[in-house]
Amino acid sequence: MAEKNKARLTKVLDYLKYDDPFSKGVSFCPGCGLELLLRFIPRVLGNDIIITGTPSCSAPVLLGQNKQSWHTLSYFGTLMTGAAANATGLVRYYKKAGIDNTVVCFNGDGTANDIGFGNLSGAAERNEPFIYICYDNEGYMNTGIQKSGTTPYGATTTTTPYGTVHKGKNLRRMNLGVKMAMNKIPYTATATLSDLEDLAKKLLKAKKAKERGFCFLHVFAPCPTGWGANPADTIEICRQAVKTNYFPLWEAENGKIRMTKTVKKPKPVSNYTKLMKKFNHMTEADLEILQEDVEYETCLLGGLSVLEAECQLPVSAQD
Amino acid sequence: MSSNQYFNHEGPWSEATDSLMCTDTGDWRSKRPVVDKEKCIFCGFCAIYCPIQVMEMTADSCFEPDLDFCKGCGICAKECPKGAITMVSEGEFVS
Numbered sequence: 001m002a003e004k005n006k007a008r009l010t011k012v013l014d015y016l017k018y019d020d021p022f023s024k025g026v027s028f029c030p031g032c033g034l035e036l037l038l039r040f041i042p043r044v045l046g047n048d049i050i051i052t053g054t055p056s057c058s059a060p061v062l063l064g065q066n067k068q069s070w071h072t073l074s075y076f077g078t079l080m081t082g083a084a085a086n087a088t089g090l091v092r093y094y095k096k097a098g099i100d101n102t103v104v105c106f107n108g109d110g111t112a113n114d115i116g117f118g119n120l121s122g123a124a125e126r127n128e129p130f131i132y133i134c135y136d137n138e139g140y141m142n143t144g145i146q147k148s149g150t151t152p153y154g155a156t157t158t159t160t161p162y163g164t165v166h167k168g169k170n171l172r173r174m175n176l177g178v179k180m181a182m183n184k185i186p187y188t189a190t191a192t193l194s195d196l197e198d199l200a201k202k203l204l205k206a207k208k209a210k211e212r213g214f215c216f217l218h219v220f221a222p223c224p225t226g227w228g229a230n231p232a233d234t235i236e237i238c239r240q241a242v243k244t245n246y247f248p249l250w251e252a253e254n255g256k257i258r259m260t261k262t263v264k265k266p267k268p269v270s271n272y273t274k275l276m277k278k279f280n281h282m283t284e285a286d287l288e289i290l291q292e293d294v295e296y297e298t299c300l301l302g303g304l305s306v307l308e309a310e311c312q313l314p315v316s317a318q319d
Numbered sequence: 320m321s322s323n324q325y326f327n328h329e330g331p332w333s334e335a336t337d338s339l340m341c342t343d344t345g346d347w348r349s350k351r352p353v354v355d356k357e358k359c360i361f362c363g364f365c366a367i368y369c370p371i372q373v374m375e376m377t378a379d380s381c382f383e384p385d386l387d388f389c390k391g392c393g394i395c396a397k398e399c400p401k402g403a404i405t406m407v408s409e410g411e412f413v414s
């Protein structure tokens with residue numbers, strides 16, 4: 001080994017300061033993006049965080065079975081309709097009890113963008129001091145891959161199948177991250193698993209910013225099982241999602257959007273879609289619609305980041 | 320469900336005498352990652368991207384998967400910048 005040319009160990013390892021609180025053998029599918037994210041969060045934020053979450057792919061592992069547990073974190077399982085409301089209750093209790101800790105409300109896109117959106121929105125308005133993390137696998141995976149509000153145009157799911165009548169989802173996807181940033185909460189960010197250093201930084205920023213109120217992280221986490229992707233491609237899918245601007249990386253403090261990764265020459269969205277079967281049936285014309293949607297969102301984001309830099313928030317200079 | 324030899328503290332839901340649950344996810348695998356120590360430059364990418372975090376640092380500055388739990392997803396092999404990891408069919412290891 002002596003003569004070997006060793007590189008510097010990746011900086012990401014420096015962010016992993018705490019032990020992995022999860023058991024080694026937990027039942028997520030091979031290559032699941034959610035599993036990588038879930039193990040990553042407490043290793044960066046610490047094992048003393050309190051996680052709350054809803055029925056979803058994360059629940060069987062977070063909730064445990066019968067009297068046994070898969071991890072050593074404190075977890076509070078809630079209904080899909082009340083995720084953020086329950087987290088609110090927890091932070092208020094801890095505040096009253098004088099306990100200083102971090103509550104992480106960890107949910108899928110089905111909860112965050114659809115079923116539990118009402119109370120997510122309410123918690124953002126009231127500026128409740130916790131971190132809401134939405135792992136976006138673009139559908140309701142745990143119940144059998146149904147479409148959600150963040151499922152992209154054209155994607156096939158079990159409720160938007162491909163056949164003679166339907167050609168996958170015929171609606172565009174909603175932009176949950178921007179929607180939350182527009183609430184001018186202390187911290188909003190998007191992140192994904194190909195860029196773990198960026199994700200770690202954003203987690204730590206959120207932990208700080210939650211002193212000032214509500215923080216929201218929108219994390220793109222591929223689901224090989226539901227998307228018909230090769231499990232080995234999970235990270236590559238994230239990388240292509242960033243390179244094609246399909247899932248741009250940005251952060252927003254009090255709504256002021258700043259790109260954390262600028263893609264100078266975005267690749268065509270087909271570089272991303274070809275990695276999974278859910279887009280297999282799409283024609284050139286369909287891909288064009290998706291491409292235009294991606295460009296529209298990117299343009300909007302660029303516009304917002306310029307505008308927000310120029311505009312001053314009129315109310316509440318209380319921060 | 321095997322009893323876990325890797326943790327000896329209890330979970331919040333478990334009884335004081337119970338250890339954490341643990342599934343033998345190594346049994347799911349049809350291909351296993353094999354690391355070529357000569358090619359490995361010790362960058363750690365395989366370790367950070369492994370969803371179940373089973374790529375462990377070895378004393379001779381390399382990484383090895385914990386085959387009791389590696390699910391054989393192939394992410395480490397795909398992400399290794401030096402192509403030092405090959406996915407080899409489990410059939411090759413049956414004696």
Ligand SMILES: Cc1ncc(C[n+]2csc(CCOP(=O)(O)OP(=O)(O)O)c2C)c(N)n1
Pocket residue numbers: 055056057058079080081107108109110111112115137139140141142143148
């Ligand atoms: C109010 C309500 N509606 C429906 C369900 C059934 N249900 C359980 S898990 C699930 C899917 C959750 O999807 P998501 O939050 O995106 O997480 P994922 O499964 O994708 O990880 C649904 C719809 C429920 N538990 N509660």
Ligand code: SF4
Pocket residue numbers: 027028029031032033034035057137141142222223224225226
């Ligand atoms: S269905 Fe998808 S999100 Fe759920 S555990 Fe499997 S890969 Fe992960």
Ligand code: SF4
Pocket residue numbers: 354358359360361362363364365366381382398399400401402403404
């Ligand atoms: S990714 Fe490849 S080169 Fe880097 S540490 Fe792992 S095996 Fe070695």
Ligand code: SF4
Pocket residue numbers: 352368369370371372373374384385388389390391392393394395396
């Ligand atoms: S094959 Fe997958 S589970 Fe096994 S060590 Fe590599 S990345 Fe980890």
